[in-house]
Structures are given as C-alpha cells and as structure tokens.
Amino acid sequence: IIEPFMAAIEMIHTYSLIHDDLPAMDNDDYRRGRKTTHVVYGEAMGILAGDALLNFAFETACKGLMQDVGNPAVARAVQILAQKAGIYGMLGGQVVDVESEGQPLEREKLDFIYDLKTGALIEASMLIGAVLAGASEKEQQVAKDVGLAFQIQDDILDVTSDMETLGKPIGSDEKNHKTTYVTIRGLAQAQKDVEKISERALEGVASLSEENVFLNELIRYLIHRKK
Numbered sequence: 001i002i003e004p005f006m007a008a009i010e011m012i013h014t015y016s017l018i019h020d021d022l023p024a025m026d027n028d029d030y031r032r033g034r035k036t037t038h039v040v041y042g043e044a045m046g047i048l049a050g051d052a053l054l055n056f057a058f059e060t061a062c063k064g065l066m067q068d069v070g071n072p073a074v075a076r077a078v079q080i081l082a083q084k085a086g087i088y089g090m091l092g093g094q095v096v097d098v099e100s101e102g103q104p105l106e107r108e109k110l111d112f113i114y115d116l117k118t119g120a121l122i123e124a125s126m127l128i129g130a131v132l133a134g135a136s137e138k139e140q141q142v143a144k145d146v147g148l149a150f151q152i153q154d155d156i157l158d159v160t161s162d163m164e165t166l167g168k169p170i171g172s173d174e175k176n177h178k179t180t181y182v183t184i185r186g187l188a189q190a191q192k193d194v195e196k197i198s199e200r201a202l203e204g205v206a207s208l209s210e211e212n213v214f215l216n217e218l219i220r221y222l223i224h225r226k227k
Helices: 003-020 037-041 042-068 072-087 090-099 109-119 119-132 138-160 182-184 188-204 212-224
Strands: none
Touching: 003 042, 003 072, 003 090, 003 119, 003 138, 042 072, 072 090, 090 109, 090 119, 109 119, 109 138, 109 182, 119 138, 119 182, 138 182, 138 188, 138 212, 182 188, 188 212
C-alpha cells in the first residue's frame, strides 16, 4: 500500500519544482544540474507537465486506496496527501510567499510560509507512513521540525553554496527580493537555529515507541545536506 503513496509524493514534489521554476515564479534556468522544464520544452509545456504530474499523483494514490478498500487508515492517507499539497499546505504557503515578494516580513509570517510551503509536504511524507503503520497521534507530531529545518538549510545554501554543488542558481532569493530566514536572522544565527531545530526533531524521533536508525540518519542528511 505504501508504494503508490511514495510515488504520488514524488510526483507532487516534482510538479511543484517545475512550476516554481517558471518565469512567472522564480524564473530559474537550472534544477538539479539540468536545464529546467520550461527552458527545454517551453513555458506552456512546463505548466502542462506540472498539471499532469499533480493529477497523476492522485490517480496513483487511489491505487493504494483500491488495494485495501474499507481501511480508514488508507483513506486518511489520501486525505493527508490532498490537504498538505493544497491550499492549507504547500500551495497555500506558495501563494503567501509570492504575495510577499519585495515586502519586509516579520518572523511569524516567514515561519507560516515555511510551515506550509516546505514543511507541509515533508510532513505528509512522514505522516502518511505513520498513519499506514498505525502510529499514535502523538507519534505523528515529529514531522514539523524537520520541514522547518530543511527550509532554513535551503536558505543557507542559497547564500553559501555554488551552482555546481547545488545544481541550481544561487542567490535566487536575493534576485527575487525575497525575505528569508537568513535575511532576518543572519547567516550565523540561521546555522545555529538549524542545529537547534534538527536536534529537537531528532529528540522527537527518539521518543517514538520503536527505534528507527534509518529515520535518524535520513533526518540528519536532509538537514545538513550540501545540495
């Protein structure tokens, strides 16, 4: 049952990157070291490719639903996927982010954007697995800190990395006049905050009823990644 959801989340993530790179959004020419979809195939095809991936994601997730008809946990997983990708999740965060371009942001509003734009899909990835595995409500709360730390690290890399390592243009946030965590907190403090928030996330994982070495290593990799 988990595999259709894994594929669906990857499709939603890829669609979001394709649309994020469009001229109307961040207008980036490179992603993962390659020319972006709209640069290679045109803007119209970039829009359609993103739309297609989003629709196919839910078609794929429904295969999981049909594998275990009547299981409320699977239905809940589909609901989480839709919510965290939609107006109360990633899409909603992106709307606020676009509307806030060129404006000074308070820390609270930036946290709100990060919680939805980046945190929501990472949270969905963890929550869906937890729900399908029968985790308790308390055990499902670990994901938020992972998403926040991931996005702060993304802001840091946009300042400190290089095109060859990151696989996409650096300085994109400054080019688009975006307020980021680094803008508000400064680079040194942002790096300290990543450490603090990631440790809090790892403490949450440690409190789970079962030890998960892989999840620990994955969180450390996501948060301290170089690209």
